[in-house]
Every structure is written in structure tokens, then in C-alpha cells.
Amino acid sequence: RIGYGKLLIATGSVPTQLHGASGDRFIAMRSLANYRRLRELVSADATAIVVGGGFIGTEIAAALAANGVAVTLIFPQEVLGSAVFPAVVADRFQTAYLDHGVTLVPGRLADHAVVGADGRPGVVLDDGSEYYASVVVAGLSAKPDLRLGSDAGLEVNRGIVVDEHLKTSDPVIWAAGDIAEYPDVILGRTRIEHVDHAQTSGATAGRSMAGSEEIYDHTPFFWSDAFEIGWEAIGRLDARLDTEVVDLGEGRYVVYYLDDKSRPVGVLLWGVWDSVDKARQILAEAPTDRAELRGRIV
Ligand SMILES: Cc1cc2nc3c(=O)[nH]c(=O)nc-3n(C[C@H](O)[C@H](O)[C@H](O)COP(=O)(O)OP(=O)(O)OC[C@H]3O[C@@H](n4cnc5c(N)ncnc54)[C@H](O)[C@@H]3O)c2cc1C
Structure with a gap:
């Protein structure tokens, strides 16, 4: 004591593992030890199944594919990224994965983990189909x-x-x-x-x-990278919300996510850099005029 x-x-947080997963070829991604084990398993000619199309699953799938691993990515949405990005951005996101040779299995949930007769780890999907690989990575919620x-x-x-x-x-x-x-x-x-x-x-x-009276008044931002795509964001990214999409050209977008009173509650900066402070200020001011909003980050 x-x-x-x-x-x-x-x-x-504690990562969510696939139902029935046992053995160290099923990795619920969280720690440095998980990363090291994954590296061991993806030597030459390796294949990988990644379950989950959220931030963790998509980052791992992209990193594995960029390292020459044949990746199958299983996710429940019809379009990769469509739970958080508006259609125009999700289409670009999904296209990047297809262009880099990732096999996408959209519209499916992994039901449980399974080990094949040859000892390889795999998953059984909600339609009964089975997939096997050198390693199965769960990029599920934590x-x-x-x-x-x-x-x-x-x-x-x-x-x-x-x-x-x-x-x-x-x-x-x-x-x-x-x-x-x-x-x-x-x-x-x-x-x-x-x-x-x-x-x-x-x-x-x-x-x-240590005795300071300061308050925690920092609204944090977050980011993700996949292949040549990079983005930063602040607030709530939820494709079910109304969005105002500003196309800045050359594949760069600013997306404002609006609540039911048309106030911005989230800002996505897709290929747009050095603008997090501006986005934070916009969320603090919460302007409801869309024309004004469109001109704030250009
Ligand atoms: C694969 C992956 C990719 C990510 N990518 C991004 C990203 O691109 N951008 C981003 O902003 N965020 C990302 N995140 C999220 C980010 O890593 C977490 O939000 C951040 O690490 C949380 O920090 P933390 O200190 O709260 O917890 P953790 O980093 O989880 O640290 C908690 C520590 O406490 C230890 N612990 C737990 N229970 C106990 C106990 N009972 N006793 C003692 N120790 C204990 C754990 O082992 C761990 O070492 C990613 C996360 C993962 C898993």
C-alpha cells in the first residue's frame, strides 16, 4: 500500500477487444507493447485485418498499408469516414484507401473472433462470412x-x-x-x-x-493522418449534424458542424493548417450567420 x-x-481508457479473441495475434490497439507485437507480426508478405473504421482503425490500416501489408478493413458504414465527415470529404477519404490497395469491407460488423485450422487469426462477420490474416487488429472504441x-x-x-x-x-x-x-x-x-x-x-x-487556482479553460484539438491526408479538428465531428462545407480548393476543406440552432459546435480543418486557434474562437463566438462563417477561415 x-x-x-x-x-x-x-x-x-481500456480498448475493446473482439468477442472471443484469444492469443497474441489479436491486438486491441492501445499500448507500446501492442505496437511492438504488431510490428513483429507484419514482416514480409504479412496480411492484416483491421476491424473498425474510426480514427484508430483507419490510422492503423493506413500505416500498415503504407508499410506494404495487405490490409482488409471492416467497418459498419457504407462509406469509410461517413460517420464523422460530410459526403464530399468521406468520398475523398475512402478513395485514398482504395488507391493505396486497402480492401474495404463496408456495411459489416465483426461478430466474433475465430482461429482457423491453420492457426491463423480471423473474424466472422454478421453475415457469416469469414476472413483470416497474419494478424487481426481491433480498432474499436475504448x-x-x-x-x-x-x-x-x-x-x-x-x-x-x-x-x-x-x-x-x-x-x-x-x-x-x-x-x-x-x-x-x-x-x-x-x-x-x-x-x-x-x-x-x-x-x-x-x-x-500544487496550489494553483487556475482553471482548465483549454478546449483541446485533435488530429489524424492517413497516407497523404492530414486534418485537425476541434469540437464535435458528427455527420448526423447539419454541416457547412467550405471548399478551399486543392482538396482542402473547412467543415463547420452546426447544432439545431445553427451554432457551430465542431470545426474540421481538412488539409488546412495553423487554423486551430481561429476554429476555437469561432466555437466560442458561435456565429449563426452562414455567410460570415464561410469567410472566417480561408
Ligand atoms: C492507436 C491509438 C491512436 C491514437 N491516435 C491519436 C491521434 O492521432 N491524435 C490524438 O489526439 N489522440 C490519439 N489517440 C488518443 C490518445 O492516445 C489518448 O487520448 C491519450 O493517450 C490519453 O492519455 P491518458 O494519459 O489519459 O491515458 P493513457 O495514455 O491511456 O495512459 C494511461 C496509463 O495508465 C495506466 N494505467 C491504467 N490503469 C492503471 C492502474 N490501475 N494503475 C496504474 N496504471 C494504470 C495505463 O497502462 C497507461 O499507461 C490515440 C490512441 C490510440 C490507442
Whole structure:
């Protein structure tokens, strides 16, 4: 046992593994150890199945394909990226994967993991079809492990609930990063699984634990890269929302995601750089005039 005067909980998220997966050729991507094992498994002539078309699945699929691995990517949407990007952007995203030789299996869920007669790992899909490869990577959603928080009697909801100082319901316990559900100054109460948030909230929590009165007022951004595509974003990316798409030419887009009062709640900067601060300012001001919005980042 180790006692404490003050405690920070920053235990992150736990990845979701495929039902029935056993053995080290099924990787639920999270850690450096996962990455090292994946590298071992994808030597020459390797094949890989990646399950999940979200940020993690698409990044892993792109990285494997760029390293010469024959990749099959299984995802439930009809078009890759269409859960978060508007159609014009999702089409470009999907085309990049096809151009780089990734085999796409859209509109399907992996039902469970399976090991073939030859010992290769595989998946059985919801239509009964089976796929096998050298390695199966689950890029499924991650969840915070809230047990530590609830066992300590802390208020928990989607994460461990903290205030603007990242302090939990116990005055000597703080939480930061993926595990914390915090009151964002622009986005409202939220839980964010991204690096900028993990680093900035961690630093703020540390200063708060040392006696600072500062509040965590940084609305974090996030990013992803796949092949020649790179993007940054802030706020909520959800293709079910109304969007205002600004085509800046040469495959560059700014996409504003609007709530039911036409206020921007998310900004996607597709191939557009050095504009995160402007996007953050737009979310803070929440202009509802679309013409004004279109002229803000050019
Ligand atoms: C494959 C992958 C790709 C990603 N790509 C991006 C990206 O491109 N951009 C981006 O912004 N974000 C990305 N993320 C998300 C980002 O990595 C996370 O949001 C960030 O790492 C969260 O930091 P954290 O410190 O809260 O948790 P973690 O980084 O998960 O660290 C938590 C640590 O706590 C340890 N731990 C857990 N429980 C206990 C316990 N009971 N006792 C002791 N230690 C414990 C864990 O082992 C781990 O080492 C990616 C994540 C993954 C998995």
C-alpha cells in the first residue's frame, strides 16, 4: 500500500477487444507493447485485418498499408469516414484507401473472433462470412475504466467527474486525460480522448495539486493522418449534424458542424493548417450567420 496526501487518477481508457479473441495475434490497439507485437507480426508478405473504421482503425490500416501489408478493413458504414465527415470529404477519404490497395469491407460488423485450422487469426462477420490474416487488429472504441473512481467513492458518470480545476468530488483527488469528465468552457461537460487534452489537462491538474487556482479553460484539438491526408479538428465531428462545407480548393476543406440552432459546435480543418486557434474562437463566438462563417477561415 502507498498512502497519499493528494492523488491524480490518469488511468486512460481500456480498448475493446473482439468477442472471443484469444492469443497474441489479436491486438486491441492501445499500448507500446501492442505496437511492438504488431510490428513483429507484419514482416514480409504479412496480411492484416483491421476491424473498425474510426480514427484508430483507419490510422492503423493506413500505416500498415503504407508499410506494404495487405490490409482488409471492416467497418459498419457504407462509406469509410461517413460517420464523422460530410459526403464530399468521406468520398475523398475512402478513395485514398482504395488507391493505396486497402480492401474495404463496408456495411459489416465483426461478430466474433475465430482461429482457423491453420492457426491463423480471423473474424466472422454478421453475415457469416469469414476472413483470416497474419494478424487481426481491433480498432474499436475504448472505454474509461471507472472502477478505481467508483471504489474510491468518487462521482462517476461517463468518466470520473471533475470540476474546472480537474478536482474530483473528493477534495484531495484529481483526474485528467481520457478518464476525466470535465466542464469544457466551450463544449460543455464532456470527456475527450485525445493527446492535446491529455497533455494540457495533466499539466493543469499538476499545477492545481500544487496550489494553483487556475482553471482548465483549454478546449483541446485533435488530429489524424492517413497516407497523404492530414486534418485537425476541434469540437464535435458528427455527420448526423447539419454541416457547412467550405471548399478551399486543392482538396482542402473547412467543415463547420452546426447544432439545431445553427451554432457551430465542431470545426474540421481538412488539409488546412495553423487554423486551430481561429476554429476555437469561432466555437466560442458561435456565429449563426452562414455567410460570415464561410469567410472566417480561408
Ligand atoms: C492507436 C491509438 C491512436 C491514437 N491516435 C491519436 C491521434 O492521432 N491524435 C490524438 O489526439 N489522440 C490519439 N489517440 C488518443 C490518445 O492516445 C489518448 O487520448 C491519450 O493517450 C490519453 O492519455 P491518458 O494519459 O489519459 O491515458 P493513457 O495514455 O491511456 O495512459 C494511461 C496509463 O495508465 C495506466 N494505467 C491504467 N490503469 C492503471 C492502474 N490501475 N494503475 C496504474 N496504471 C494504470 C495505463 O497502462 C497507461 O499507461 C490515440 C490512441 C490510440 C490507442
